[in-house]
Amino acid sequence: MSTAEESTTYYHFFVVASVYVLKALNGIVDEPYMDEPFHVPQAQAYCRGEFDVWDPKITTPPGLYILSTILKRIFLLKCTLPVLRLTPLLTLIFLPPVLTLLLAFHKRIRAPPIFPPFANSEATILASFPVAWFFGFLYYTEVPSLLTVVGTVVAAGNQRHWLAALLGLVSCAFRQTNIVWVLYAFAAGALVQLRFQRAVSDVKVSEKPSSKGSAQLHDPLALEASIDDLLPLLRSIPRSVSTLLRTFIPYSLVLAAFAAFVIWNGGIVLGDKANHVPALHVPQLYYYFGFATALGWPVLVGGGDNALDLAREIKARMFGSRRRVLVTAAISALMAVTVHLFTVHHPFLLADNRHYTFYVWRRVFMLHPLVPYLLIPGYIACAWAWFLRVGHDQTLLQTLILPACLLPTLVPTPLLEPRYFLVPYILMRAQVKDMRTWGLVAEGAWYAAINAATMYVFLCKEREGVGRFMW
Incomplete structure (x- = not known):
């Protein structure tokens, strides 16, 4: 069997297994659960054409309900709970082919045709990431949101x-x-464009030494960069931005539409604003890298360097010289201050014992007042591990733009939820280019074990007076 045939087989198994799981879930969880009691009636109102009806407890825009209404009109379906749950399932099924395009973009290889849908084995494994896979069976926005974000990055990377x-x-x-x-x-696509232009300019300069070449962005390879590259990089950005203004026009229209929405709505949150007040929650960044490492450890150890080599490199980056020791100590001290001043104990996290984060928070972070501070060196090591894995064959800016985007998405969010880590994790994991076969097998097996355990607990271990456990 060829590699393409094997990949197709994996994808077909993914589709069949997902359909089977949804059927089992609908047979057991036959009433709306958790957030579904808000989403399902709202979708049913849209299905009836009552677009002026809105539940003020819903915090997200109506994209999910509009998508379900479109599917209802096309296929003449009824908007019952099992049928509505087909909406996220369909987006989950289309996720591996789109992730295949994203992986091809990062590996700079020719992308497969979109139709008929094709997904390679790595993309199928990535689509089974536990948080994405689990919410593909409930009437939530997570997987449709993820699918459209990945599609946006793929289109921008291909200069469309x-x-x-x-x-x-x-x-x-x-x-x-x-x-x-x-x-x-936009930034990911622009950096690819600038890197290509820089490579072409370097070739022309080598062919004609007298040529000065065009103004270039100073953006060294990530693993070769040092703090001395920071100032030249900042100085070169204005020279490069002017060449991207035309490219930015489509995105500026989206920004304008978003700004108009915020002005009309009086803020970003659509409803239930009292329980979703933005907060300065800096430790969210630390939780993200801890979460990414706990669930994505096979990605870290399954690449070009083995686990021992990666550990040695992390140690060298943190303590390899007196200068690095001082930097690590300064970062640790700053992180300790942010943990002390900006840790948020959200009422939902403390009260809702149907989420795994409830138990992680109580049994780890609240075990002793020193625990949040003792975890700081681990957070730094996790961040370095992902930088070293993602930074292979990428420039410094290509590697750092995603952590920079974490700031506005996670820091204002007071509630600790694995769902909020889903999009950045998938985008970060897709940048890892050198996974070995055994690493992919380990990643797939690890995700499968977590998925089997969490879905089994959700479906078969309901506790009286508590409910079903979920992410």
């Missing part, structure tokens, strides 16, 4: 900026914070 802007606008109809990922898509 008007299509990227359109997909980005659609993504914002599922989640408002996706406006940040629209800008990420």
Whole structure:
């Protein structure tokens, strides 16, 4: 069997297994659960054509309900709970082919045709990432949001900026914070364009030494960069931005539409504003890298360097010289201050014992007052591990734009939820280019084990007076 045939087999198994799981879930969880009691009646109102009806407890835009209404009109379906759950399932099924295009973009290889849908094994494994896979079976916005964000990045990376802007606008109809990922898509596509132009300019200069070449962005390879590159990089940005103004026009229209929405709405949150007040929650960044490492450890150890080599490199980056020791100590001290001043104990996190984060928070972070501070060196090591894995064959800016986008998406969010980490994790994991076969097998097996355990607990271990456990 050829590699393409094997990949197709994996994808077909993914589709069949997902359909089977949804059927089992609908047979057991036959009433709306958790957030579904808000989403389902709202979708049913849209299906009846009552577009002026809106539940003020809903915090996200109506993209999910509009998509379900469109599917209802096309296929003449009824908007019952099992049928509505087909909406996220369909987006989950289309996720591996779109992730295949994203992986091809980062690996700079020829992308496969979109039709008929094709997904390679790595993309199928990535689509089974536990948080994405789990919410593909409930009437939530997570997977449709993820799919449109990935499509936006793929279109921008292929210099199809008007299509990227359109997909980005659609993504914002599922989640408002996706406006940040629209800008990420523009930046990712722009940096690829600038890197290509720089390579062409370098060839011309080598052929004609007298030529001065065009103004270039100073953007060294990530793993070769040092702090001395920071000032030249900042100085070179204005010279490069002018060449991208025309490219930015489609995205500026999306920004304008988003700004108009915020002015009309009086803020970013659509409803239930009392329980979703933005806060300065800096430790969210630290939780993200801890979460990414806990769930994505096979990605870290399954690449070009083995686990011991990666550990040695992390140690060298943190403590390899007196200068690095001082920098690590200064960063640790700053992080300790932010943990002390900006840790948020959200009422939902403390009260809702149907989420795994409830138990992680109580049994780890609240075990002792020193625990949040003792975890700081681990957060730094996790961040370095992902930088080293993602930074292979990428420039410094290509590697850092995603962590920069974490600031506006995570820091204002007071509630600790794995769902908020989903989009950045998928986009970060897709940048890893050198996964070995055994690493992919380990990643797939790890995700499968988590998925089996969490879905089994959700379906078969309901506790009286508590409910079903979920992400």
